[in-house]
Amino acid sequence: MAVSVTPTRFTDGEKVDLWFKRNCVGVTGRECTPLEKGDFLTYLLSQ
Amino acid sequence: MRAANLLILTLTLVLWGTSVQADGKERVTPVTDPATLKRCADCHMVYPAEFLPERSWRALLEKLENHFGDDASVPEAERRQILAYLTANAGDRSGSKQLKGLSAGVTPLRITELPRWVREHEKEVSAAVWALPSVKSRSNCPACHVNAHLGDFSERALRVPSS
Numbered sequence: 001m002a003v004s005v006t007p008t009r010f011t012d013g014e015k016v017d018l019w020f021k022r023n024c025v026g027v028t029g030r031e032c033t034p035l036e037k038g039d040f041l042t043y044l045l046s047q
Numbered sequence: 048m049r050a051a052n053l054l055i056l057t058l059t060l061v062l063w064g065t066s067v068q069a070d071g072k073e074r075v076t077p078v079t080d081p082a083t084l085k086r087c088a089d090c091h092m093v094y095p096a097e098f099l100p101e102r103s104w105r106a107l108l109e110k111l112e113n114h115f116g117d118d119a120s121v122p123e124a125e126r127r128q129i130l131a132y133l134t135a136n137a138g139d140r141s142g143s144k145q146l147k148g149l150s151a152g153v154t155p156l157r158i159t160e161l162p163r164w165v166r167e168h169e170k171e172v173s174a175a176v177w178a179l180p181s182v183k184s185r186s187n188c189p190a191c192h193v194n195a196h197l198g199d200f201s202e203r204a205l206r207v208p209s210s
Contacts, residue, residue, distance in 0.1 A: 014122075018120075018121070018122070021118065021120060022117070022118040022119065022120065023118075025112070025118040026117055026118050
């Protein structure tokens with residue numbers, strides 16, 4: 001998941017949106033807020 | 048000598064022809080539609096369209112938000128394309144023998160619910176094999192059918208793992 005391992009991980013915006021929806025709904029039962037998505041991306045960009 | 052050679056050649060061709068034919072019975076058309084390949088393969092093997100009847104594909108594609116417990120939603124344009132492809136090539140459209148014994152009033156959501164699938168697997172595959180980490184799920188065709196992605200489900204391309 002980390003960008004340092006896979007630089008193209010978050011470069012396809014449509015794919016990122018799709019998987020945020022799938023996984024947020026799958027894990028929390030609802031879509032994530034923009035803040036939550038930003039936190040997640042910030043963390044993975046720093047790894 | 049010549050006659051014997053000819054006989055052997057003839058027999059070889061006949062036997063070879065028979066095995067190819069027998070093999071052909073367990074061959075299905077692998078998915079070719081780009082959207083179906085891309086979206087379905089995100090999570091699992093891309094099951095051949097003829098493994099389910101049209102009504103089943105409709106039911107599955109109507110509720111991708113809850114696809115066996117997971118959100119598998121795809122953009123609407125692609126969902127329509129996938130639905131069109133799978134229904135046009137569904138097993139009841141092509142008269143596939145994979146649907147043999149399936150009642151018209153039943154809409155299976157799992158390929159593993161098909162009477163023919165059950166008949167082919169339940170006695171032949173032991174509980175120990177189903178429980179192997181490399182198998183794990185009945186939906187994992189390629190665990191044993193090594194050429195499943197090519198639509199080849201023949202015995203010849205069957206490798207049941209032992210551990």
